[in-house]
Amino acid sequence: MAESLGIDNQVHKLLAGYGGEKSSEILKNFHGKFSVVDMFSHFWGLEEAHSCLDPEVPPSRKSKSESEKLRGDGNKAFQKKNLSEALKLYSLSILAAPHPPLDSESEKTDSQTVENGDVADENDYEALPLAYANRSAVLFELKQYEDCLNDIERAFQYGYPESLQHKLVKRKEGCTTAMDSSESRPEGLAMYHAVNPPVLADSNPALPAMSSSVKVAFSPTAGRYLVAQKEILPGEILVVEEVHSRCLYQQYLQTHCNTCFTRCLVPLPCPSCKLVVFCSQGCRGKGLSGQHSLECPVLPALGSMNTCLIIPYRIITKLPFATVKDLLAHFRSEKDSKSPLALGFNEKGVYDSNSYRTVYCLVTNQEKRDSRSLFTICAGAFMLTKLLIRSQRYFVDDSLKPFEPSKEDAIAIGSALFHHIMSDLSNGHRYGELLTSGADGTPDIQNIGSWISPTLSLANHSCDQAVITCNKGNLGIMQAIQLIQPGQEVTTGYLRGYGTQNPSLRKEILTNNYLFSCTCRACTEGWPTFNQLPDNYQLKCSQCSHFINRSDNKCSSCGEDFSMDTLTNLSLKTIDQEVGLAVLKFLRMRKDFNMSTIIARQEDLRVTMKVIETMDRYVIMPNKIYANAKAFLAGLLRNQRDYLKIRSGF
Incomplete structure (x- = not known):
């Protein structure tokens, strides 16, 4: 359990500093029966923890020199006609370039810093329009005319040199001409295909x-x-x-929108850091006024952590500090006083998915965790609390002015984070993205993050x-x-x-x-794996579920007779025909099924669901046909979602 948090080295270093006997005494304060408040309070009182577990936040400042280097590398790739690599490098150049404050109220941002930490001046912003202009050249070659026009406008907006503007004007005219003369819209680099969202019938x-x-x-x-x-x-x-809450894995922060999680091949930057991207101005506005604004100052440290630490950080920061502090005491009291079936339901008896109450009342398995695991999880909560303080975005007053939290405040939030880390370890899911690329176009679900x-x-x-x-x-x-x-x-x-x-x-x-x-x-019952499952199947008695003897058409256990169709039972012959027909249709469909199919035909779904339903009613488990049908249906259903078609090479 300690290793799953990714901070076991820091914890080992902390405990090793105490020595064997002292560390054993400390671990006695971490037990499944103790409250999270008492355990975190004890941890917060460890002086060594404040020096040993103070997370470093590497600078994520914009850098004119880094942007220029990346743009130079992009130029080399462009000259070699390696357009996919050039597009990637120019985008990274845009992310690294110092960015002026955004004017739009929905995208308002703080003043920018550069390499030396000083506030940037106008000369530092020169790299941004140059990077946008160069990316527009790649987009023009790729016939992505709308994206090209957008980058040209951004280059103008951020001060592209007047002496070079004729190049962009000519490129803009070329885009307009191509768009007007083209009979069909050029294929996008990444085509997003939306599917109607599923709905509950009742x-x-x-x-x-x-x-x-x-x-x-x-x-x-x-x-x-x-x-x-x-x-x-x-x-x-x-x-x-x-x-309720979700986060991207670190390796996808610069490839997927930080707000909607869609893959971005032509991303927009965060004006303050170079670690995340956005797919549109709308998503950037939401991020800068919401979740990302609370993470941006500490993202170099937070983004490198395990997602079971990041999700609790996001759960806590969905609500203001003062609100969370008021709710915590109430919800902890509810956990002690309410019956398990009533936990998470509000005063109206409704289990509200968006409420902090419901996510707080998820199981933590605290009582099953050993002392070392609890200590490690508490260390993770300790480090998150430090990051919240360092961000100067969470512990703020009504006027949004940051303040140093009291010990009581730190313990309140830290113990809540402790609780949510345990909960995420028991309840977290992998966030999947369906995409298709390559020559065969076979769909693939790629796990890009975590959610709860x-x-x-x-x-x-x-x-x-x-x-x-x-x-x-x-x-x-x-x-x-x-x-x-x-x-x-x-x-x-x-x-x-x-x-x-x-x-x-x-x-x-x-x-x-x-x-x-x-x-x-x-x-x-020790069921074997797929390859060892039997190919044949046995029919079961509708009364006791034991197998029916084909020799006399009677149940091997209770003796129920299946010789003839009756009001209560179908005959063995009728059942055999129904199961056999369902199996035959499924096997024929599977033989002809095109594995590159993304959205399955309704007929394929019906055939698969019918064989599963029929075998569930009449067949003894396990067997290979049923297991394969069930796995196949699971794959079909998972693929009934929005998907991204990536052009080959990107």
Whole structure:
């Protein structure tokens, strides 16, 4: 658990400084039964922690010289006709160039700093228009005329030299002529294809993001979990929820919009730092007036952290400090006084996905964590609190003037961060982007970040999961991939599942990362992986689920007779025909299926869902055909989302 935070070296250094006996005494103050406030308060009182765990914030200042070097490298690539590399280098030059304050109220920014930390003067801004102008040249060659015109306008806006403006005027005229004469619009470098967002057919009044087909239940062993209230068919949408908080992995900060997470091949810069990009002025305005404004001063340190630390930072900063401080005491009291089933529901009995209450009441598994893990997680919260103070954007008064938080304030926010880190370790999801590129155009889901949503987090794990959970844009989606009977638990999967991972590996991952041992059928019955599953299948008794003997058409356990169709049972012959036909249609479809298909045909979905539903009703599990159909359906459903088509070479 310590390694999953990515700060184990700092923690080891801190404890090593105390020596074995002293460090053991310190760790005794970190126990699953202690409150997060008491543990964080103790940590905040460790003088050594304030020197050893004070996170360094490397400068992310704009640099005229760096911008000029990148532009020079871009020129070399452009001369060699390596347009994709030139576009990348010119964009990096734009990110590095000192940027004047934005005039628009929606994009207002602070004064800029350069290499030496002094406020930039007009001469430092010369690099920005030159970089925009050079990028416009690449865009013109790539026939991206609209983007080219936008960069030309920005070059003019930021002071492109008058002596060179004739070049841009000529290029602008060339764009206009090409756009007027072209019969068809040139293919974009990255074409975004939008799909209608999924919707719930009938939502649960108490849980608006969840279908009325599902309810929340509780048991001392399983905690809160989801149960089907009526029969749920494969493909049925069970949750549509706006993502509460999300963040990009560090390696995607300069390739994807920091606001909407869309990939940017022609990005706009943050005026203050060189670490993030935006896809449009609208997204930049939202970022600079919202989440990014609270992160920009400390992003060099924050962005390099594990996402299980960044998500809590974003959860806390969604609300002003004064608001969070007022809510914390109330919510902690609720956790002690309310029944588990009532946690997260507001005064009107509604589980509001956007509320801080719901995300605060997610499970943390604190009581299952050992002292070293709790100490490490607390260290992460300590470092985040330091960054919040250093940013001078969170601890501010009504006039937005920063102040030094009191010890009480620091402990209040730090203990909340401690709580949310534990919660994210147990409830976080990978944020996926669907894209297609290359010669074959095969779609691929690339994990570019992390996200958390309270309603989706209510589902427990099974290695033979009943639903898939994924993001589709800024929506978290839960969709059935099997037949779920009334009273049956609605389970998701934290792992790749029994088909691709053996029981010992699954047990190791679940025990170490999620702090529980799985008791699903796949684990208790020792189901084999896909390659070892039987190709044939056995039909099951509708009364007791044991197999039906083909020799006498009777159940091997209860003796139920399946010789003839009756009001209560279908005959073995009828069941055999129904299952066989569904299997045959599925196998034929799979044989002819085009793997480069991004959005599946409805007929392919129907055939796949039908074979799963039919085998769920009549066939004993596990078997290979059913497992493959279920995995195939999961892939089809995950691909029913917005996607990006990237031109080859980009």
